[in-house]
Amino acid sequence: MKVVYADNNATTMVAPEVVEAMLPYFTEYYGNPSSMHTFGGQVAKKMDVARQQVAEIIGADPTEVVFSSCGTESDNAAIWGILRANPRKRHIVTTRVEHSAVYNLGKYLAQSGYHVTELGVDSDGMLNLDELSDTIREDTAIVSIMYANNETGVIFPIEQIGQIVKSKGSILHTDAVQAVGKIPLNLSKSTIDLLTLSGHKLHAPKGVGALFIRKGITFTPFIVGGHQEKNRRGGTENVPSIIGLGKACELAKSYMDDEWVGIKQLRDTLEEEILKKAPDARVNGHKTQRLPNTTNLSFEFVEGEAILLLLNEKGICASSGSACTSGSLEPSHVLRAMGVPFTAVHGSVRLSLSRYNTREDVQYIIEHLPPIIRRLREISPYGREMKMKEQAAKVSAGIQ
Numbered sequence: 385m386k387v388v389y390a391d392n393n394a395t396t397m398v399a400p401e402v403v404e405a406m407l408p409y410f411t412e413y414y415g416n417p418s419s420m421h422t423f424g425g426q427v428a429k430k431m432d433v434a435r436q437q438v439a440e441i442i443g444a445d446p447t448e449v450v451f452s453s454c455g456t457e458s459d460n461a462a463i464w465g466i467l468r469a470n471p472r473k474r475h476i477v478t479t480r481v482e483h484s485a486v487y488n489l490g491k492y493l494a495q496s497g498y499h500v501t502e503l504g505v506d507s508d509g510m511l512n513l514d515e516l517s518d519t520i521r522e523d524t525a526i527v528s529i530m531y532a533n534n535e536t537g538v539i540f541p542i543e544q545i546g547q548i549v550k551s552k553g554s555i556l557h558t559d560a561v562q563a564v565g566k567i568p569l570n571l572s573k574s575t576i577d578l579l580t581l582s583g584h585k586l587h588a589p590k591g592v593g594a595l596f597i598r599k600g601i602t603f604t605p606f607i608v609g610g611h612q613e614k615n616r617r618g619g620t621e622n623v624p625s626i627i628g629l630g631k632a633c634e635l636a637k638s639y640m641d642d643e644w645v646g647i648k649q650l651r652d653t654l655e656e657e658i659l660k661k662a663p664d665a666r667v668n669g670h671k672t673q674r675l676p677n678t679t680n681l682s683f684e685f686v687e688g689e690a691i692l693l694l695l696n697e698k699g700i701c702a703s704s705g706s707a708c709t710s711g712s713l714e715p716s717h718v719l720r721a722m723g724v725p726f727t728a729v730h731g732s733v734r735l736s737l738s739r740y741n742t743r744e745d746v747q748y749i750i751e752h753l754p755p756i757i758r759r760l761r762e763i764s765p766y767g768r769e770m771k772m773k774e775q776a777a778k779v780s781a782g783i784q
């Protein structure tokens with residue numbers, strides 16, 4: 385069956401060059417990088433190269449990069465690492481639109497006696513920076529605000545946020561899982577203290593990530609064990625995946641300019657054509673401050689799951705922000721925080737592209753998605769009601 389993969393914010397294909405780079409680390413260079421012998425030592429040296437490659441894509445120093453098992457671990461490590469290093473500070477600031485890796489940790493911390501402030505967003509998914517400034521207190525240990533939203537692609541003005549956080553004497557962590565490899569970053573000139581990234585969002589394997597910890601930040605390890613990662617994360621490193629992450633970062637950096645212009649053009653065509661062909665559709669999220677690969681569309685009066693099922697029949701892979709996504713019983717907390725009407729939240733679909741998507745893929749989606757929406761509206765009670773209203777409006781306007 386034909387497959388058009390448009391769910392790259394969920395995960396990406398591992399780049400063939402990445403697989404090739406990883407393979408020797410299973411059967412040839414399998415030594416433990418912490419071993420004293422040369423066989424292990426050579427693996428440690430290769431890991432240094434990967435650390436350099438990761439550092440380069442975010443403009444950091446290699447000593448500031450700590451490898452982890454995923455984005456979720458890096459988010460947890462950042463927040464717990466700062467809270468534990470500053471036990472007298474019990475306040476955390478975050479937002480209502482974070483990925484569950486931070487969002488649910490915030491809920492957990494609130495239940496555990498920490499004070500957690502969740503900042504709201506406007507209908508574009510943007511923060512009110514005055515509110516942020518008013519919220520930070522003397523006992524604010526950490527402000528954790530994502531770089532780019534996984535559902536809508538909305539990009540927060542993270543440097544402006546960082547300036548506010550710095551002026552108030554607190555620490556800024558950003559979950560940049562969706563940003564790294566998609567937009568240029570330079571932490572050497574930045575107010576960000578800690579940054580999370582994850583391999584599987586940028587064509588490296590699943591189960592590997594990294595945490596940037598700025599030099600001079602006092603940090604208590606989240607995973608306590610051996611002396612790996614300069615005592616910042618215990619546990620034998622996942623060497624093949626780390627090598628893959630390094631290679632993926634190198635590739636992403638080399639493709640950064642040209643590739644993303646092309647991806648943005650594809651996304652824009654997709655969005656424009658679907659909006660033209662499907663009535664009562666809307667784009668969720670800021671028009672310009674958005675990742676170049678992401679579109680989050682809402683189709684009023686239809687169920688997101690039904691859209692996904694019919695897209696799936698055509699081999700199109702997408703995501704929905706409606707109920708039951710990823711086993712959740714609740715509709716998207718991100719779209720609800722943006723005040724997207726209930727009827728539109730339920731009919732939301734996220735399409736996210738990558739460098740492996742083609743013009744033909746986009747044409748295929750444009751060909752199949754609007755008829756799916758029409759079909760679902762015809763069978764939905766809301767859809768019938770809408771049609772009656774449309775006809776009534778035409779009659780009263782004298783257009784039969």
Ligand code: PLP
Pocket residue numbers: 393394453454455456457459483485530532533534559560561562582583584591593
């Ligand atoms: N943060 C964001 C913004 C994400 O999109 C994701 C994954 O979807 C994560 C964190 C979690 O990353 P991982 O799947 O590597 O744990």
